[in-house]
Amino acid sequence: MTLPDRSALSRRDYLRTLVAIGGATALSACVSESDEIDVPAGTDDPDSLPERQHAWNDTLTRDDDGNVKPPEHHVLVPLSLVGEPTDERRAQLEDALRTLERAYEWSNDGLVFTIGYTPAYFDRFDEPLPESVALPNPEPLAAGEDPAFDEFDAVLHLASDHSQVVLEAEEGLFGDHDELNGIEIETDLSGVFDRLEDQRRTGFVGAGLPAEHTDLSGVPDSIPEDAPFFMGFRSGFADSQATEDRVTIEDGPFAGATTQHIESLDLQLRTWFEQDSQSMRVRKLFSPAHADDDRVGEVGENLSASNGLTDERIDATAADARTRGVVGHAQKAARARDDDGPPLLRRDFNTVDGDAPGVHFLALQRSIDDFVRTREAMTGADLDVMPANNGILSYIFVTRRGNYLLPPRSLRALPRANPQ
Template identity: 75%
Template sequence: MTLPDRSSLPRRDYLRALVAVGGTTALSACLEFASDGDDGDPDVPTGTSDPESLPDRQHAWNEALTTDEDGNVRPPEHHVLVALSLRDGVFDDAGDGTDHSVAEDARETTESALQTLERAYEWSNDGLVFTLGYTPAYFDRFDGPLPDAVGLPEPEALTAQEAPAFDEFDAVLHLASDRPEVVLEAEEGLFGQRDRLNGLEVETDLTGVFERLEDRRRTGFVGAGLPADRTDVSGVPESVPEDAPFFMGFRSGFQASQATEDRVTIESGPFAGGTTQHIESLEINLEQWFQQENHTQRVSKLFSREHAEEELVGDVGEELTTTNGLTTERIDATADDAREHNVVGHAQKAARAREDGEPPLLRRDFNTVDGDRPGVHFLALQRGIDDFVRTREAMTGADLDVPMANNGIRHYIFVDRRGNYLVPPRSLRALPPADPDAEIEGD
C-alpha cells in the first residue's frame, strides 16, 4: 500500500494511517516521524525480565491500563488484529495432530517469540498489551473436542438480515498500545522484519510457525478526537463531534456497564483462566446517522428515550460517569418504550441480557477506516460465546414492536465479518491442544 502524504495530514492522522498501512516501510516512517516530533513523548518503557511474573490471564489488561477522569479503564489508542494461519508441517506430519515432537518445537518457538514482546515492552498503554486467540478451525485438527467448560461454536449469522464472512483461519493476534510505532514494530519483529524490539534483540520469531494473512489484517483506533480527525475518509461527515472517542459520537466502556475480567474468565477445566473472544467487523452509515438524526434522536436510539428526555448524556456522553445510566427500571421499560413511544435504545436492549444485574460482556472494540470506510471492529470477551449470542439477540430486539429505523442502531450498522476465538491462559497460549489434560496423560 502507498504511504499517506505526510504534508497533508495532522500528526495523529498521519500516524494512525501508518498503522493501517502496516509493514516495514510504514514502521520506518512512523519511527522517523516520532523521532523528530515536538511533543516530548518519552521513550517506550521496557518490559519485564521475568515474563512468568505477568498474570496467567492473557486478557488481564485492566489493572495495567490507565483510567480516565471518572475511573473508567482507558483503552489503548492503536490496535492491530493480525490474522494467522499455521504453516504446513507444524501439526500435519502425523496426520491427526498427535505428533508431539513437531508440535512441541513449534510451541517453544511461539512462546519464546511472545515472551520477547513481554521483555521488550511494558505491559501498559505506553508499552504493549496483547492476546493470542484460536478459532474453532484451529481446534478441528485434533481428534478430541474441546472440554465442555469451553463454549466455542463456529461463527454464524445471527439475524436474517446479515450474511457475514467468517474468520476460518487459525488464530488472531491482538496488539494494542498508545504508541503507533509499538504496534507496528511488534508485528514486524514477530515476522522476521525487525532485528530488535525496543532495543532488545529478537532471537526467535513466528515465521516458521504462522503465516501472516495480509488480506485479513485489521486495524483501528479509539480516543477523544480521533474519529473527528477522519473526515477525509469517504462516509465520515464533518458533524462527528470533535471530542467523541467513537464514530457514533459518544463515550463507551463505562466501568459499571462492562463485565469484569473475573466475569468473563473460564472458571473450570484445563482452560481455566482463559476466556472466549468474539470479533465482528461492522460498517457504519455515519452520514445517515448524523445528517438525518438530531442529537436527541441519536441519544434515544443509542441509550434510551428517557436518556434523551431527561438530558442525561451531554454532548458526547460526558454526563455519564462510570455507567451508561441503564437502571433496572429503564431496562424493564424496553418493551413499553417500543410499543408506546415507537423507539428503543441500543444499550437499553442489550442490557436485557444482564444476569443478576451484571453485564456478561467485556468490550474492547475500536473504530476503523479499513477499506476507506468508517466502521468498528467490535471485540467482546465473555466466558462462553453463548453469552455473546444471548446479548446480541437482546440487542437485535426482534421481539419488540418497533420499526427497524427506531430499533436502536440496527438501521445504521452492517456486519461484514464474524469470528469466534478461545483466548487460553498464558500458560497454554502457544499452540494449545484441544484437551490439555488428555495430552498430558498420553505423554
C-alpha cells in the same frame, strides 16, 4: 507500498494511517515521526505477568471517572498455521511472545496483546475441546446479515498508545525487523504462522480521533469534535462492562481462559448524523428517557462510570418500543444482564480499513453463548418498533464474525484441544 502524503494529514492521523498500512516502510516512517518516544521496557521475568492473557484492566490507565481507557492503536493479525502444532513450534511461539513481554511494559505506554484460536484450529485434533469451553463455529446472528467468517487458525491482537509499538511488534514477529525497543529478536514466527495480510485489521480509540477522518466520504463534517467513537458518544463505562473475573472460564484444563467474538461492522454515518437530531441519536443509542432528562450531553460527558441505565429503564424497553416508538441500543443490550451484571467485556475500536468508517467490535465473555444471548437482546427482534427506530440497527452492517478461545498464558502457544 505508497505512504500517505505527510503534509495533508495531522500528526495523529498520519500515525494512524501508518498502522493501517503496516510493514517495514510504514514502521520506519513512524519511527522518524515519533521523535524519540521513550517506550517503557518490559519484564525480565515474564512469569510474573498475570496468568490470564486478557488481564489488561489493572494495568491500563483510567479516565477521570475511573473507566478503563483502552489503548489508542490496535492491530488484529490473522494467522494461518504453517505445519502441524509440534512441541518445537510451541517453544518457538512461546519464545517469540516472551520477547514481546521483555521488550515492552505490559501497559498502554508499552504493549498489551492476546493470541486467540478459532474452532477451525481446534478441529485438527482428535479430541474435542473440553465441556468447560463453549466455542462453536461463528454463524449469522441476525436476520438479513451475510457475514464472512474467520476460518483461519488464530488472531494476534496488539494494542498500545504508540503506533510505533504495534507496528514494531508486528514487524519483529513477521518481518525483517531485528530489534524490539532495544531488545534483540532471537526468535520470530517464521515457520510457525503465516500472517494473512489481506485480512489484517486495524483501528483506534480516542477522543477526537474519529473527527480526523472527515476527508473520507463516509464520515460527515458534523461528527462531534471530541467524540471517541464514530457514532459520537463515549462507551465502555465501568458499570456496563463485565469484570475480567466474570468473563474467565473457571473450570477444566482451560481455567483462566476466556472466549472472544470479533464482529466487524460498516457504519452508515451520513444518515446517522444528517438525518437524525442529537436528541434522537441519544434515544436510539441510550434510551428515550436519557433524551427526555438530557442525561448524556454532547458526547457522553454528563455520564461518569455508568451509562445511566436503571433497572426500571431496562425493564421498560418493550413498553418504550410500543408507546414511544423508539428504543435505545444500550437499553436493549442491557436486557442480557443477569445477577452478576453485564456478561460482556467490550474492547471494540473504530476503524477506517477500506477507507470507510467501521467498528471492529471485540467482546470477551465466559462462553460464546453469552455473546449470542446479548446480541439477540441488542437486535431486539421481539420488540414492536419500526426498524429505523430500533436502536442503531439500521446504521450498522455486519461484514465478518469470528469466535476465538484466548487460553491462559501457560497454554497460549498452540494448545491441544484437550491439554489434559
